[in-house]
Amino acid sequence: MGYFAVKGGADxxxxxxxxxxxxxxxxxxxxxxxxxxxSQLRIAVGKIMSEGSLYAPEYAAIAIKQAEGDLLExxxxxxxxxxxxxxxxxxxxxxxREMFVRRKISASFREIPGGQILGPSMDYxxxxxxxxxxxxxxxxxxxxxxxxxxxxxxxxxxxxxxHDKVIDLLNKDxxxxxANTDEDRRLTDITREAIxxxxxxxxxxxxxxxxxxxxxxxxxxxxxxxxxxxHPTVGELRYGSVPVRIKDPRGRIRYIGAVEVTxxxxxxxxxxxxxxxxxxxxxxxxxCFGQNDTKVICMGxxxxxxxxxxxxxxxxxxxxxxxxxxxxxxxxxxxxxxLPHYVTFQSSLNNVREAVERNK
Amino acid sequence: MNNDEVLxxxxxxxxVQFITDIEIGLDIQMVIAPKLCxxxxxxxxxxxxxxxYLGEVLITECQVTVNGELGYGYCMGDAPQRAYSIxxxxxxxxxxxxxxxxxxxxxxxxxxxxxxxxxxxEYNQILKTKVDFKIMEQD
Numbered sequence: 466m467g468y469f470a471v472k473g474g475a476d477x478x479x480x481x482x483x484x485x486x487x488x489x490x491x492x493x494x495x496x497x498x499x500x501x502x503x504s505q506l507r508i509a510v511g512k513i514m515s516e517g518s519l520y521a522p523e524y525a526a527i528a529i530k531q532a533e534g535d536l537l538e539x540x541x542x543x544x545x546x547x548x549x550x551x552x553x554x555x556x557x558x559x560x561x562r563e564m565f566v567r568r569k570i571s572a573s574f575r576e577i578p579g580g581q582i583l584g585p586s587m588d589y590x591x592x593x594x595x596x597x598x599x600x601x602x603x604x605x606x607x608x609x610x611x612x613x614x615x616x617x618x619x620x621x622x623x624x625x626x627x628h629d630k631v632i633d634l635l636n637k638d639x640x641x642x643x644a645n646t647d648e649d650r651r652l653t654d655i656t657r658e659a660i661x662x663x664x665x666x667x668x669x670x671x672x673x674x675x676x677x678x679x680x681x682x683x684x685x686x687x688x689x690x691x692x693x694x695x696h697p698t699v700g701e702l703r704y705g706s707v708p709v710r711i712k713d714p715r716g717r718i719r720y721i722g723a724v725e726v727t728x729x730x731x732x733x734x735x736x737x738x739x740x741x742x743x744x745x746x747x748x749x750x751x752x753c754f755g756q757n758d759t760k761v762i763c764m765g766x767x768x769x770x771x772x773x774x775x776x777x778x779x780x781x782x783x784x785x786x787x788x789x790x791x792x793x794x795x796x797x798x799x800x801x802x803x804l805p806h807y808v809t810f811q812s813s814l815n816n817v818r819e820a821v822e823r824n825k
Numbered sequence: 826m827n828n829d830e831v832l833x834x835x836x837x838x839x840x841v842q843f844i845t846d847i848e849i850g851l852d853i854q855m856v857i858a859p860k861l862c863x864x865x866x867x868x869x870x871x872x873x874x875x876x877x878y879l880g881e882v883l884i885t886e887c888q889v890t891v892n893g894e895l896g897y898g899y900c901m902g903d904a905p906q907r908a909y910s911i912x913x914x915x916x917x918x919x920x921x922x923x924x925x926x927x928x929x930x931x932x933x934x935x936x937x938x939x940x941x942x943x944x945x946x947e948y949n950q951i952l953k954t955k956v957d958f959k960i961m962e963q964d
Contacts, residue, residue, distance in 0.1 A: 514880070519863070521883035523903065547881060552864040558869050558876060565944070567951055575958065583954040616950045625948045632872055644873040652876045654865070667877035670870070674879055685921075708830075709882060711864055713897045720829035721864065721884055722901030730871060750870035754880060768870075 471805045489533055502526035511725065512536055516792055517543025518656070518675045520724050520754050529614015537677065537796045544793050552803045554711040557718060561728050561752070562630065564705040568756075571631050572699040573732055579628030584704060585756070631701040632730045632748055642735050642745040648772070661782050669771050669787060673764045677792025683761030684790055688770050688780035695769045695780070697749060700732040704756045728752045731765030747772075826937055828918070832911045833900045834963065835936035843932050847925050852929040853913060856888035859905030893914035 477580060503510055513525035517540040525543060532538035568584025571577045583589070584689040635641050649665035660668050688695045714718050731749040738744055749769035751761030767786055769784045775781035789795065832844040834841065870877070887898040888906035896916025898908040917923050 471874075491832060501918060518880040520866070521902065524883060539954075547863065550861060550863045550881075550883070552865055552881065553886060554864040556864050556866045556868050556882070559879065561871060565948075568954075575960070580955045580957070582951060583956050584951055586954075613950070616953060617946060619946065622945050622949050623952060625945060630871065636872065641872060644875070648875075650875050652867075652878075654878050662867065666870075666875050670875075670877040671879070674877075709864065709866055710903070711899060713899070715897070719897070719899055720827060720833060721899045722833050722882070724866065724901075725880060726879075728871070735876075748872045752868055752879060 471807075477562050478637050496803045499523055499526045499530070502529055508756055509534075509536060512678060512760075513539045515545055515754040515757060515760065516540035516675060516677055517547065519547040520542050537792055540677075541793050541796065556713065556721075557710040559707055559709065559724075559726075561703070561707055561726070562627070564627075564703060564707045564726075564728075565625075565723070566627075566703055566705040568704040569628075569701060570699065571701045573701075574631055577628075577631050577701065578634070578665055579626065586758075630730070632732075635700070635732075635746060639739050639741075640743060640746055642737055642785050645772075660787065663774065664783055664787065666768075666772070669783065670750070670752075670764075670768065672787045673751075673767060673790065676787075676790035677795070678757060678760045678763075680790035680792060680795065681763045681767065684786050685766040688766055688778070691772055693778045693780035694773075695733055695749070695766050696731040697731040697766055697769065699762065700730040700746075700748065701756060702729045702761065703727070704758075725755055726752055727755065727757050727761045729758070729761035729765045731762065731769065733769050828914070828933055829911070831933050831937045831940060832914060833907070834940055837904065837907055839936060840910045841906050844913055847928060848913065848956050851913075852890075852892050853963060854890045857886060859885050859887040859898075859908045861903055886910045889913055889916060892920070894920050908958060 469649040504523045506526070506529060509529055510522050510525045513528055513536060514520045514522065516536075517525065519525075521543075524546065525539070527540035528542040528546075529536070531542060560819065566579075566582065566584075568582055568586060569577070569579070570581050570583065573730070575581075649663070651665045651667065652673075653665055653668045655668050655671050664672075687693055698721075698744065704727045706723070706725050708720055708723050710718050710720050731751065732746045733749065735745050735747050747769055749765035749767070749772075750762030751768065752761050753764065767780060770778070770781045771783050771786060773781055774783060779785050844941065862884060864884050865881050866879040867876055868879040882901055883903065884899055884901050885904045885908040887905070889896050889898070889912040891913055894916045896912040896914070896919065898910065898912030898915060900907045900911060913930055917925055917929060923929070930943060
């Protein structure tokens with residue numbers, strides 16, 4: 466059944482939009498300020514930038530406000546907004562080894578270079594509703610910030626250091642399986658070139674970093690539960706800021722800011738061995754804007770599954786994973802069902818009525 | 826931390842005030858007024874170094890001439906004043922005879938010190954979350 470173009474209804478649509486705004490504002494509460502959303506809904510803002518495929522915290526916050534917290538809708542708004550802008554530059558390749566690390570953990574190794582840093586994380590929170598959040602005031606926030614500031618001795622500060630990655634150590638020991646030499650390494654851009662299957666790895670990673678977290682999680686979860694064969698451990702997961710640089714017209718490399726990203730290297734055992742007979746590991750890679758552990762872990766799982774195509778397992782099927790974790794398209798298709806289908810539905814109804822009449 | 830890092834990260838008000846103070850007497854012509862555009866971020870996986878596109882970043886771009894010298898300003902976000910300020914400083918720093926060399930370096934050094942201190946303090950707060958989980962059999 467398809468839908469037909471309809472006309473008219475402009476007044477009702479306009480009134481519907483005004484009613485939408487009315488319900489958002491009718492209790493005459495204080496306006497949500499954009500910097501409050503950027504700061505206090507940091508995780509949601511990161512999700513919108515990742516799924517909207519545009520790193521712009523303030524604009525993501527506006528979209529969240531406009532969509533009344535519907536993150537799929539907000540990501541849709543950001544994707545639409547980015548189509549109005551000219552792409553003037555392609556950055557120098559991001560070097561995540563330069564990350565200002567706010568969090569780095571490994572589930573595979575207890576001792577990692579620089580130690581395990583939990584950073585800002587809800588992992589070990591009790592998930593008990595903190596009702597004190599309901600009565601937070603400017604004063605209580607100031608007290609929290611002051612107490613936090615007092616936790617460090619400013620006369621005895623450690624210098625910032627950077628540490629090797631866990632996978633670098635595995636790599637040095639020759640324990641990581643090399644990529645197949647026949648793997649398609651072309652750099653494609655799925656926003657400029659429609660995806661075709663089998664897709665090169667660059668297209669798969671680009672699609673997954675834009676995909677909807679929940680959808681990507683369900684695909685990764687399916688593989689871990691047995692509808693697939695990949696059940697990895699977190700080699701290393703990092704969250705922090707990474708510099709972005711472009712080349713200006715004089716050919717100079719210019720720093721333009723830093724993006725907050727989460728990165729995961731997921732380790733899976735393989736049946737292959739190195740020259741010394743040691744079992745090799747394969748690494749699945751995940752990287753996205755914002756702080757989103759779940760997304761990069763599942764991206765890492767699916768990077769591995771999609772490098773081992775198998776249409777008998779949903780998580781190993783490129784088309785199944787990539788098309789169905791694309792949140793904006795999925796939401797758009799689902800919601801098109803609400804558009805008028807009167808004519809085709811009427812036609813179907815007539816066919817049924819005629820069949821009933823014939824069988825009387 | 827290089828000049829661009831300081832100028833893109835320092836408080837906007839400080840930068841704008843600095844430019845307001847120095848621009849008197851300079852012949853500043855706008856070549857490209859501050860405008861929003863995007864930069865596609867290219868990334869690569871950390872093992873095989875296969876490139877892919879991570880997504881775009883919203884940036885503001887500006888081009889000016891200062892006393893005839895071209896300057897290019899770029900920064901992330903919707904930040905016209907910052908991009909304009911960076912372009913002016915870029916033009917001045919590119920001149921062989923920069924009349925404001927000392928003032929610019931003093932400003933950058935001051936802001937750099939503040940940013941560095943803030944970053945080190947944040948780093949030390951982050952280090953407070955360092956964990957050493959004991960395996961159950963261990964003490």
